[in-house]
Amino acid sequence: MTGHRAGQARRTGRPVARLAARLVAVVLVVWGAATVGFFSLRLIPGDPVNVLIGLGSVSERVRDQIREDWGLADPLVVQYLRYLGRLLQGDLGTSYRMQHPVADVIGQQLAPTVQLMVLAIAFALLLACGSALLGRDTRTASVAGLLELVAVSAPTFWIGLVLIGVFGFGLGWFPVVATVGFGALVLPAVTLSIPVAGIISQVLRQGLDDAEALPFVATVRARGASSTRLLLRHTLRHAAASSVTLTGYLVGSLLGGSVLVETVFARPGLGRVALNAIVDRDVPVVLGIIVLAAVVFSLVNLLVDLVADRLDPRLAAEQAHA
């Protein structure tokens, strides 16, 4: 067993360095997103002061005072550096509209969206696996293909409305407008998961087909393994290794999809916050959401890379080699 430990030690030496490199990449991505977001939002025409004062009218002196207070009178570069400085301390600024710290605004609405997304991912994986397995049998493969096509091409809001109509109003299985409890989460999560499930299923099925064409399959079957065993112990892992990378990107798209779903189902959440902030031109909130999305996106991709390494040891070996 000593040999085995030595082998493990050899393998862990480099992954630490690789993990560090990947974390640096996360920081760079977030910084880039914050920078691009900061400058592009300044391009939106209109005076932030109008947003700050709302509908009331004030004198020019008051306006100048407000600019002074919010630091809007300084040169853009100074504003940018100040923003970065605060960002480093975890301060996302203050909402123009609500006059609350952006972190609080986001924090209050984070939980419902996270719940929604986590459940949607779980559903998506479940549905994708189900449909991919359905597609294994030549008799049901065309059914699986059709389901995938519908899932991928149907618009989210339409799926949402259909689900509400059937399971909410029609069958009454799930509440239509409730915002608390697991039941209220099911329909939105399913709505969000369906297009994603369609894509994962397609990739998974392709991966399974590719894996079954590999020569080792003959060896496995020659050992007397059943096709179930071949699938669960061998080919599914090959297929997962090729699909898991995609899952990372889809999580990013779920974040965008939550805007639609939260609107359709009238749920609270980040999507709504983002939508309102954009409509109201509440720049600090929009920027805060951009930064948050960048953080989530790059962390998820980091996780996906690590999982992919675990699934396919050859990847880790290649990268250690490179």
Place this chain on the structure above:
Amino acid sequence: MNLVSVRNLRVTLPGSAAAVVDGVSFSIAAGQCFGIVGESGAGKTVTARSLIGLNPDGARVAADELTVAGVDARNLTERAWRRLRGAAVGLVGQDALVSLDPLRRVCAEVSEPLEVHEPGLGRADRARRVLQLLEQVAMPEPALRARQYPHELSGGLRQRALIASALAGSPALLIADEPTTALDATVQARIVRLLRELKESGLGLLLISHDLAIIRQLADEVAVMKDGRFVEVQAAARLFAAPQHPYTRGLLAAASLSLAPARPPVGEVVLAARDLAKTYGRAGRELRAVDGVSFELRAGHTVGMVGESGSGKSTVARMLLGTETPDRGDVRLHGEPWSSLPESGRRARRGGIQIIQQDSLSAFDPRASVLQILSEAIGLNGTPRRLRKARAVELLLQVALTDALLGRRAHQLSGGQRQRVAIARALAREPSILVCDEPVSALDVSIQSQVLELLASLQETRGLAMVFISHDLAVVRGLSHDILVMKDGVVVEQGAAAALFRAPQHPFTRELLAAHAASPRGRSSQTVS
């Protein structure tokens, strides 16, 4: 009792009316090896797969008798086949890199038949059995290897792991389908030894190979298969001593030529030498180094030039490269003038024809690292500086070296490594022609065969044309499609390799062949004659 008896086996595959296997009969007893030899597409693998019910979907298998391990296997259900597979019959495929699941550790792969056929076995017992199996196939450091993945093992060790996994269900019969094809010669010999030991311990063996040498070393009885039929079935000793069927004789004759390579499709003429002559020295004391050498070299082909030292081979090589101007005749590269051009006219096309020399130690700048050596050649193609290192690593991988060598200098490399670096440097210019002047003469025999294999595989993958120069007939023989035999600056015999070795015309060629056959290497490489 026979482990397997097959009578009049016929297999048709979907999409083709003709039977892939057409009326084949044989039986295998315990401790016996039955070999099937034939070219690819002869139906060898389909025959073998019929014994474990693993032909492609839609295949139709019919037989008067198909008994596997005492079971009539003609109409078995999938479930019944699964009971036989792994437990009664094990399968060893060609290359363990692809025949083992690359995502699973060796221990998981070896123990799978145990999990399938002995579900009652506990985890600890299974682990113990896996170690025993790995020891049985003489795997060094079995506990360590069990934890590794197939890609972390060398080709030979991987193949041992594959054999261990085939043995795990304690089958009475092992099907070995080209079990050594992907391996180097020395590793091949070890795997053959392992298979022989298994056979002697009572295992039945169905051995499939296109390689007569392997069949001869293992098989007790041999079937020669062609177009789905056994054209000849004989005890091995008889078959090799007195082949009856013309096809068998043809196979044996081809093999006795130390496996002259199969001729690739006719490519375009990339290099043509016409009546080359070169004389050194002043008038009165002239040395006719080369006189009247002509040949054509086609893409993907190798012209072998054999002769003793001083016979003018290297002079020809220099004229081909354009580093020496012929006194008479000319060399044309890709149909255009080459030797007649001034050097300035040749320079732009120099990359297309590269040389590999015998002594690579002196062919490298002793102070340059491998990276510098390769980068220089890469840079000549106009590759930007920042991309050169990546390209150098790529080249090293192509010649089966690793980037660990990038920082070494020529004298810090072994002879084999150095010659591989020389090949990598030649490849850096992306040539269509390689001139190899005694490329392996300074190397040990085992390293020689590795470098030769590398050259052959590069030729196959890149369609390289090669001029291969050696004093060693064995070396030239394994690679060349056409041969020039040179003596005192003159070509004494010239022609297709197979014909030339079968029926040498010139006394000097016969002399060379005789010397080759008498040498210990010659004899061993002529195991099948």
